[in-house]
Amino acid sequence: MKRVTLALTLALAAGLSAQAADAQTLKTIKDRGMLSCGVSQGLPGFSSPDDKGNWTGIDVDVCRAIAAVVLNDPTKIKFVPLSAKDRFTALQSGEIDVLSRNTTWTVSRDTSLGANFTGVTYYDGQGFMVKKSLKVNSALELNSASVCVQTGTTTELNLADYFKANNMKYEVIAFGTIDEAVKAYESGRCDVFTDDSSGLYASRLKLTNPADHVVLPEIISKEPLGPMVRHGDDQWFDIVKWTLFAMVTAEELGITQKNVDEMAKSDKPELKRVLGTDGNLGEQLGLTKDWVIRIVKAVGNYGESFDRNVGAGSPLKISRGINSLWTKGGLQYSPPIR
């Protein structure tokens, strides 16, 4: 792990000294014929490889959608698995084109890392998981507990804030990767494992007896997770941002993987605009007219992707909750595509 950090840092130093800010991400990717996408080291539902090395997850779908609009092929992606602490360096150094790795949007990350968040793929919040046998019902009963956490995350900071604010003592044991933290939790080194609540459900599946563990009801923070791109290339920023919005818009308009071809024949002005049979919105972005069609064919609309990866159609079975469309009382909202 240390070696990876060091290599990335050297790449960062070398990259920064060798070339000026690269403002041609789109061209670089097209020339390369491959999108380089930073993902997690394995978080079921968000980004994790199966036994054949195929990556799936809601964060992976964002990568696939981008590859579909840029390269017309959602499989032309090099996935770069990154630990929490290596992810920003990988983005800064140009190792990856986009970071789609359950990363919380905060003002300090948006300003000091030389990168921008492009939107929110998943509205999350931090929670706690404990063994049922401890008979704890609330996070406020965790005074003097030992807590396992993945290092280099906002989780670590929220944890400190929460215990301090509630005047509770605790011991933090920070691990380099989520798997190490979960393993230590399972071995009994910690009473509590803390992560974004979606991550808690995903990690619970990996435990020997998931039923012996319970996620406490408290959500102690706001964790809007979204993709990031480097500063200095506004066109690329727009492409990544609108790819995500297009997925949400597709859901708003009821465009699905199944009916997308039929929808494209529709006479409704809004559908014609979005699906590119009228106007040239895609070309204004530096893409093709059929960009939304490509996205929906590759990964479906936002709702389909959610259900398949983390929702009802997945082992995680997380309810849509605040990730529902704004029309259904949730927070997912796309500015108009027009």
Add this chain to the structure above:
Amino acid sequence: MGVEARKPPPQLALKLRRALGGKAGWNGVAVQLVFGAVLAWIAYEIISNARTNLESQHIAAGFGFLRNSASFDVNQTLIPYSGSDTYFRVFIVGVLNTLLVSVVGIFFATVIGFIVALCRLSPNWLVSRVGGLYVEAIRNLPLLFQILFWYLAVLAALPAPRQSVSVLGAFFLNNRGVIVPSPLAQPGLVPFLAMLALGVVASLALRSYARRALFDQGRAIQIWPYVLALLVGLPLVTTLVFGLPVTFEFPQLKGFNFAGGARIIPEFVALTVGLSTYTAAFIAEIVRAGILSVHKGQMEAGSSLGLSRGATLRLIVVPQAMRVIVPPLTNQYLNLTKNSSLAVAIGYPDLVSVFAGTALSQTGQAIEIIAMTMGVYLLTSLVTSAVMSVYGWRISRSLGA
């Protein structure tokens, strides 16, 4: 040394020519200067380019972040630390934790290494085979694997806090570590420590006096009764006069964990055990090689004088072997210090874990943080190396005399 000092000092210019140019004379000096200038120019280009590009991409740069509040916690700190302290304090906490595990690891690695080496050299068949097995098994397994083994295997075997193994109701062992009573300073502590220090100094002086008496006049003085009186009697009297130097706070089970008392965390234990047993295997081979490098006539001479095997090794063989042992031993010490950065795998808060890990990803200032971390390792290694060089030089001097 004395002979050199009497030579007329060579002129500065000639010295310079000799140092830089060697046989090539002034041409050589010119080449060296050009080479130096090119290196400096490359370094300047790299730094100024990186600076410009960091600025143009609006990536925060500089060391200002060290004054910002870190707002995360660390579970083992040798100095008081809380989340509201600065990143600079996190840096110090990390450095101290790295030094702690290195120093303790080096101590145990040396002790185990010497014992294993003596086992391997033992005339006893079983003992020497056990020593050999240890060396071959340990040094042929990857270190990270061994540290994870000590951490996970040992953790799994230990009970939860509520089922702790207790010794005398004061010491507890569980999967949160070893919990011991912590000393609380009392008014008697200062005179107690002062008297103890006085006792140590006086004992050392006594020892050197006794040695001189033995070497110069052949008088053997038994000093141990005086030493005992100085080291035990003196502090005891102080305690009687000023009261107990410390009282102990006993750990008690409260909620999830023990409150009160001091705790040695399992990450520290696993890392220290892993590092010291691993390095000990290499040290054992170095010590064995060193001892074998001393002519076997020395051993025979010792036994012909009627010394026991242990006394011969201690008084005759090992002192001569040290000259061979010290340089590669230094290498092993440096390796151990550098290997301590594997701590991050088991959650021990060393420098790489808390500073080049957590602090790096919270601030994103990779270049500054990695540079500082490398600086610390470089400095630690150079200091270790220097100390060992001085030690090696003293040994050669005493043997050469």
